[in-house]
Amino acid sequence: QVQLRESGPGLVKPSETLSLTCTVSGVSITTDLYYWGWIRQPPGKGLEWVGSITFSGKTFYNPSLKSRVTISADTSKNQFSLNLTSVTAADTSLFFCARHSRLTGTALDNWGQGTLVTVSS
Amino acid sequence: EIVLTQSPGTLSLSPGERASLSCRASQSVTTHVAWYQQRPGQAPRLLIYGASNRATGIPDRFRGSGSGTDFTLTISRLESEDFAMYYCQQFGTSPWTFGRGTKVEIK
Numbered sequence: 001q002v003q004l005r006e007s008g009p010g011l012v013k014p015s016e017t018l019s020l021t022c023t024v025s026g027v028s029i030t031t032d033l034y035y036w037g038w039i040r041q042p043p044g045k046g047l048e049w050v051g052s053i054t055f056s057g058k059t060f061y062n063p064s065l066k067s068r069v070t071i072s073a074d075t076s077k078n079q080f081s082l083n084l085t086s087v088t089a090a091d092t093s094l095f096f097c098a099r100h101s102r103l104t105g106t107a108l109d110n111w112g113q114g115t116l117v118t119v120s121s
Numbered sequence: 122e123i124v125l126t127q128s129p130g131t132l133s134l135s136p137g138e139r140a141s142l143s144c145r146a147s148q149s150v151t152t153h154v155a156w157y158q159q160r161p162g163q164a165p166r167l168l169i170y171g172a173s174n175r176a177t178g179i180p181d182r183f184r185g186s187g188s189g190t191d192f193t194l195t196i197s198r199l200e201s202e203d204f205a206m207y208y209c210q211q212f213g214t215s216p217w218t219f220g221r222g223t224k225v226e227i228k
Contacts, residue, residue: 039165047157047165047208047219062216063122096164106212107155107170109177114164 002026004112022097035100040093127220140196150213
C-alpha cells in the first residue's frame with residue numbers, strides 16, 4: 001500500500017527557509033508512472049499547487065512561487081523535499097505531498113495527511 | 122494561468138438528494154480535469170480524473186462530465202459521508218490550478 005508522510009518543522013520564522021520532506025513507502029519514486037508534488041492550503045482556504053518533480057528529477061513550479069521554491073529528490077531514501085525561501089506570514093499553510101499518476105492523467109491519486117507550517121516570530 | 126470558477130460556493134441539500142457542482146475554466150482544458158473531495162481535517166481524495174473517469178474505489182453515485190471549459194460533478198443520491206468540500210483541478214496547462222471549491226452541506 002502506497003503511503004506518503006510529510007515531516008518538518010511546524011514553526012518557521014519570517015524571512016527564513018521552510019523545509020519539508022515527504023517519505024514515500026510502497027512504491028519507488030523513480031517509477032516512471034508517477035510524479036511527486038507539493039500542494040498547500042492556507043487555514044480555512046483552498047488548495048494551491050506548489051510544484052512537482054518527475055521520476056527523472058525534472059522539476060516544474062507554480063510561477064507565483066517559482067523564485068522561492070526548490071523541489072528535490074533523494075532516491076536512496078525514497079524521499080522528496082520542498083524548500084521555500086524568504087517566507088512570510090502569508091506562507092502559513094497546511095502542506096501536502098501527493099503523487100501524480102500517469103494512469104490518472106496526472107491527477108493526484110495519493111496524498112499525505114498534511115503538515116501545518118506556521119510562519120511567525 | 123487558467124482560472125477555474127466553481128459554483129455554487131455552497132450547496133445545501135438533504136441526504137438522498139442529487140447534487141450538481143459546476144467548474145468552469147477560463148480557457149479550454151479539453152478533458153484534463155480532476156475532482157477531489159475533502160472532508161474536515163483530512164487530505165483531499167481523488168474522485169474523478171480525465172473529466173469523467175472514476176478513481177479506484179469511488180462509488181458510482183459520483184459522476185463527472187464535460188469537456189473544453191465546462192465541467193460538472195454529479196452526486197446522484199447524497200449520503201451522509203458526502204457532505205464535504207469539493208475541488209476541481211485542471212491539468213491542461215501549467216500551472217495546474219484548483220477552483221476555490223464548493224461546500225456541500227446538510228440542509
